[in-house]
Amino acid sequence: MNLVVYLAATVFGLSCTVLLGRPLTAPRNPLTVSTCAAIVLGALVLVCSAPLTLSTVNRLTGVPNFGAPLTYGMLSAYSCSLLVLLVNWRGGSAARIRRLVLRCMAAYGALIVVIVVLFTLAHADTERLTDLDTYYANTPYMREMIVLYLLGHSAATLVMCTVCVTWGREVDGLLRAGLRLILIGTMLDVVGFQLAKYTAVAARWTGHDLDFLSTGVAPRMASLGALTCSLGFVLPRLLPAARAHWHGLGDLRRLGPLWSEVRFASLAPKPPCTVWQLPRVRLHWREVSIHDGLLALAPYFDDRVRERTRDAALRAGYTAHEARVVAEAAMVADAARRAAAREEPFGTPSTYRLYATEVSGPGGLVELARALARSRLVTAVPEGTVKATPG
Template identity: 75%
Template sequence: MSLVVYLAALVFGMTSVLLFRRPRTALRNPLTVSTCAAIVLGALVFVCAAPATLATVNDLTGVPNFGAPLTYGMLSAYSCAVLVLLINWRGGSRARVRRLVLRAMAAYGLLVVAIVVLFALADADTERLTDLDTYYAGTPFMREMILLYLLGHTAAMLVMCAVCVKWGREVGGLLRTGLRLILLGALLDVVGFQLTKYAAIGARWTGHDLDFLSTTVAPPMASLAALLCSAGFALPRLLPPVLAHWRGLGDYRRLEPLWSLVEPVSTAPAPPTGWWQLPQARLQWREVSIHDALLTLAPYFDHRVRERVRDRALHAGRSPHEARLAAEAAMLADAARRAAAREEPPGATGTYRLHATEVLGPSGLVELAQALQRPAPRTAASDSAAPRSLTETLADPEEPHVA
């Protein structure tokens, strides 16, 4: 059982590491700080609740069941952190947020103090590592301590459920998905953990034995509920950058044909090395390097090549945009050939701007790279020939082209 609980704590804690990957930036964001605090406290609850941890704490302190108020106090702190996170997530004026946060911290601070005081007053000399809630369900002061920590946690989860239902009607996209995961986790916590605890304790009060609900059913339900809540809190913040890096990796690869063509003339610094370089950083370097190479090749642009290929593409039925891309790809391939052969630049280059330099981001360069791989526009005289890409056509010395 301890191994399963420790594994849940590890997964829980890793989420906070991912959210807190940039400490200097994260510390200035109350939402990130409160999210990480809630997740870390949730992980600590699992660590403290593991029977192996309870036994170690009891041995170190020399107080039987000292791990109980420690775990219940940590669970109360987690409940408070969840409410603080919801307050920061909701937002509002700084004064209002600060006031609500202080109220939540004060309420749960008093709850933690009450748990410690009740444990100190109780007679709990028999160590119980897995069934303390039911074993001491009828013991004075221990009974009140157990009910207090359960009620405090129940209040936090019910507030979370209400907030998630309300906000879920007002937002969409990833935020709504995250709220649904949090709602599912909170409901699972209420039904699978808290109600089973209440039922097992109530059974003890009436002389029945439903301890398995508290010792066997509740712990895994609490673990699953906490993981769902953690995923709900982290998803809206982690998934967008993950998707951005995924798209960056795709664009980086799609730029390969263009980069292979212009790399010999690029004067950009050496690319960053190391497996830790994220796709977005690699893509940004490739964009800068390609634009640098385009500036170097600009004097070699032959607009007669561009106009000829454009007219041929329009005649072949391509749209004006496709024709422009095909013409620019042909002109760029011809310029790269001239630069590689150390030929003299054409007489008149003009001030023409490539489509790739007119749009923000890598989309224009990606279109240009894809145009380099498309079959070159063919005239009626060459329809029987096998289609070849523009770079292949212009690189073939036997293929006629405008010099």
């Protein structure tokens, strides 16, 4: 049980690192702060509820079952953070948001105080690490404390479900997918944790024993619900970044032929360690380096090579744009050969601008690289030139 709960808490908490991808600027965003607060508090609830944590807290404080009000107070704080998150998600005027946040904090702050007071008034001298809710279900003050913390958590999660359903009809894409995952995780909490706890406690009130719902089903369902919610929190932020890096990796590979052609001419400083850098970072450096290499080769650009190759491409059935890119690839390849052979550059440099330098992003460079790698016209022998196949 300890391992399952601690693992769920770790995964739940680590999802904050995705949201805090920019630690210096993220805290300025109330939505990011409230989301991370909810995730961290949810992870702390799981940690505090583990039997190993409970026994350690009880031993350190010298108070039997001291971990109970600690866990229940943390759960109430987590419930409050969910409502604060919803307030920031829905948005509105700053005054309205501040007013609603303060109301939530006041209500759940009072609930935490009541939980502590009820525990102090109760007689709970027998340490219970896994079945405290059912063991003390009929004990004065402990009974009220148990019901109050469950009701406080239920109120927050039911509001969470309502908002996810309502808002999910208004949005689409990844945000809707994230809301659905949060809804599923919250429903797992409602049905698997809260309903199990209510049923087990009510069974004790009527003289029956359904403790397995509280000790076996509820903790596992709470962990599963927390993991599902954490996935819903980070999905709208994580998946676009993952897609960008995946596309960046593909563009990095497709730029290989062009980079092989111009790398000797590039003077761009190499980053300290490219092996462990993310694909988007490596792609940016590769773009900068290729542009630097093309700039260094510009004095060797031969417009005659470009024009002859363009005319040949048009006769071969290429579109105007395809013919332009193929012609530019032939001109770059010819310039790279001249520069590598240490020939003298042209006295009057070409003023022609490559298509890859006119568009933003790696798309233009990728087209140029593809033309270098695939077009037979690039490796053809224009008049007065000798061109070897790029290696």
